[in-house]
Amino acid sequence: MNEIAIFCRSFKTDFTPRAQDPSQPVRCWSEKDTLDGKLVDAYVIILRTKGCSWTLASGCTMCGYFNDSMFTTVSEKDFQSQFEKAIEGYKGEKIVKLFTSGSFLDPTEIPKPVQQDIIRTLAERTEKISVESRPQYITEKRLAEIQKTVPPTSFEVGIGLETSNNLVREHAINKGFTFQEYKNAASLLKKHKMRLKTYILMKPPFLTERESLEDCIQTTRDIASSTDILSLNPTNIQRHTVVEYLWKRNQYRPPWLWSVVEYLQQSKDLTDAQVKCDVVGGGNIRGAHNCGNCDRTVLHAIEEFSLTQKPNVFKALTCDCKEKWRDQLDLETLSFGSLPDFSRWNP
Secondary structure, three states: OOHHHHHHHHHHHOOOOOOOOOOOOOEEEEEEEEEOOEEEEEEEEEOOOOOOHHHHHOOOOOOOHHHHOOOOOOOHHHHHHHHHHHHOOOOOOOEEEEEOOOOOOOOOOOOHHHHHHHHHHHHOOOOEEEEEOOHHHOOHHHHHHHHOOOOHHHEEEEEEEEOOOHHHHHHHHOOOOOHHHHHHHHHHHHHOOOEEEEEEEEOOOOOOHHHHHHHHHHHHHHHOOOOOEEEEEEOOOOOOOHHHHHHHOOOOOOOOHHHHHHHHHHHOOOOOOEEEEOOOOOOOOOOOOOOOOOHHHHHHHHHHHHHHOOHHHHOOOOOOHHHHHHHHHHHHHHOOOOOOOOOOOOO
């Protein structure tokens, strides 16, 4: 285990999970999304699990989803109760997104019979099922089993690749798998005619703003032919993570919203895939932000782009802080890493 992996693991050593009800899902809600180019309603379910297997072993530098994990095995009965309570709020949305703090297809996180029951139930009600998984759980055997339950084109798997650069993924993110493993999983999904959503991370620790922007662009080029959907994830400061450790010491700043806009504008020339961005914590000091005055307007434009795929939603955006962002892109090449946000920093 390398140094960054040991550091990630250290944040769980003295961590005590808060008391939670294993029979209750974390949260459910309805939101807008697109299906076959049309705006539709989507229903989101976050199941409460023991946690991501990789997080329990070490974890990623930016991921604090273990804060909502049980850290103990959840029974099949409790999973059944969670899903029954979650489905009570389902109103016929055309897409259902199933999230956990890790991998839906990991049988040690969610038992395979539970996976099958949930997929079977949803296949009878909705037009598209979306889950997330690390590449090692996306196997020929597992996809063949799922294919017996749900039409392949109605099943989507999201993979948090983050970057196509193995050096960044290993030493800045500590992701725990290689680009080749991602490509193998992508090939399997394509073979079974299932959809792939790929998550790209903007601004992992130890990269400057410009380095991160360029890495996102290069990653998009590298996976353009492999994925159906691209989802840009700007890093936000989550509790008990390496990123929070650095941020509290003035050694990290979440990405500028201007960087997100720049990437989204360029993305349509890089890939035919649908490109999305959901800015978690956007506009506050722990999430991607600008100066505070223009954040809400820029966030609205990012949301519009994700639904319409029209770059012209960014044309009218302007603010004095855009010049500060441009200056930072230039100045960081002369500095020792990313510049902190002294104007708004208040951990």
